[in-house]
Amino acid sequence: MTDLAYLGVAEGAALIRAKRLSPVEWTRALLDRIAAIDADYNAFLVVTAERALAQAKTAEAEIAKGRWRGPMHGVPYAAKDIFDIEGMATTCHSKIRMNHRAAADAFVVKKLRDAGAVLLGKVALHEFATGGPAFDLPWPPARNPWNRDLHPGGSSSGSGSALAAGMTPAALGTDTGGSVRNPATCCGIVGMKPTYGAISLAGVFPLTYSLDHVGPMTRTVEDNAILFHAIAGHDPHDPTSTRRDTPDCLTELKSGLKGLRIGVVEHFYTEDAAADPDQVRAIGEAAGALQRLGAHVKAIRLSPLSLWTDCNRTIHQAESYAIHEKDVQERPEDFAALTRNRLLPGAFVSSAKYIKAQQLRAALCREFAEAMRDLDAVITLSSLLLPCRIDDPAAIAKTYDQQCRLVFNVTGTPAISVPTGFTASGIPLAMQIAGRAFGEPMVYRIAQGYCEATGFAGKRPPIRLPERAAARV
């Protein structure tokens, strides 16, 4: 019997298309599971059960009549509560937005609706995609299914938690300094930050206009590529949206790694900053695995990590403050302390510093493009450290910049987080695979080859079901 909790997009879509799985049955199983276990994980802010079942019934009826819309037809997903959904609040996990109502669907939500996907609900995040796991907000923070006491990563924390706990096979996240890849790393799943402009930002509450990306989150690489295809594409309402055709990420997905050239940006975690030994060991083993799969792997150098961090954070501080200035001035007490502390520095960033950061960004983008001239991809760590305790704000503040993800928000190029193993105590480890602008097919191909060979993606955390629910879910 198929385990519907951990059924993935690709496998589920194939079963649905073959009429061996009912989208209604799958949706109902996940709704039951959410009802049974989410009190332990706080992944969902709102469960749209009625809507989900109605969408699943429509999908089932259409497929029965031979009108299969594609691989997301009848497939459940969850959306970070930063995406507009017509008639619902886009709270951004904030008291400040509790009374909001969206007038229309975000572009990507509409794409998924048109693809026949089933919305299970809206999931938790760090307030306005920048705070942290806060306990001073109307909703509790999402928990890490591998260990409830640890940070699940963020800001797309609910997306990561719901995926790892088997409450959804797919989720939407956003990523400005690593917010898709951080929860992917901490929760042992797969998270892709695509090329800037590949996925529309229309209907997504902004954090930092020039660094924001929408990203697909799933448990496997193939599922991620399918979701990417479903949501990418030009949107005339988003001035940052590319006019390029979405690259085909599926045809070459399983073509292997033989002959590919992969750079390792080691100095980020061996010279520029201190990293956890387990993370360093795991990426070293990953580099060895890539070599055994036939890739040519060599160390490369970029500017020091601190320069990338300065660049990202300066742009982030200035742009996010411009968005939130009025509320920070008039109602600072309504933000969580973690969020307020992230937003306030933007009030003190001078225009000259912001412009210099943009000049720096241009220089760093050129540097990365030059480094990629002879490479198909690079790998580097995602998090330098292991997830800290969720209730330790000082540790959370300290780990905020202890990461290599924001590098690829600066370059705007694609980067995916994939699991590289576990610590002795069972905490997921991860690395990033990053490529050229619009090089998603190559990034997915390397990620697929690596994950297929190592088997770290798709591992399940120890979820305990309440007794009565266990019989049903």
Place this chain on the structure above:
Amino acid sequence: MNDTPTASDTVRLLAEQQGLGKALKLFPDGVKAAAERGLRPLGELPKGTTSLNSPAPIFDPAQFERAK
């Protein structure tokens, strides 16, 4: 008598100029830490990059015509 402003006077002045009087009253330590972070200078630009280089975002007037 020393008329030189103290660090906290400077932060208060800057914060008030930015309309952060309420935040300063409620969260003085948070505002002080934010000022330190926001005012921190940017790292050195890579070799060959100067203040004369064009920044990353390029203004594209045609984009507004396309949007229609």
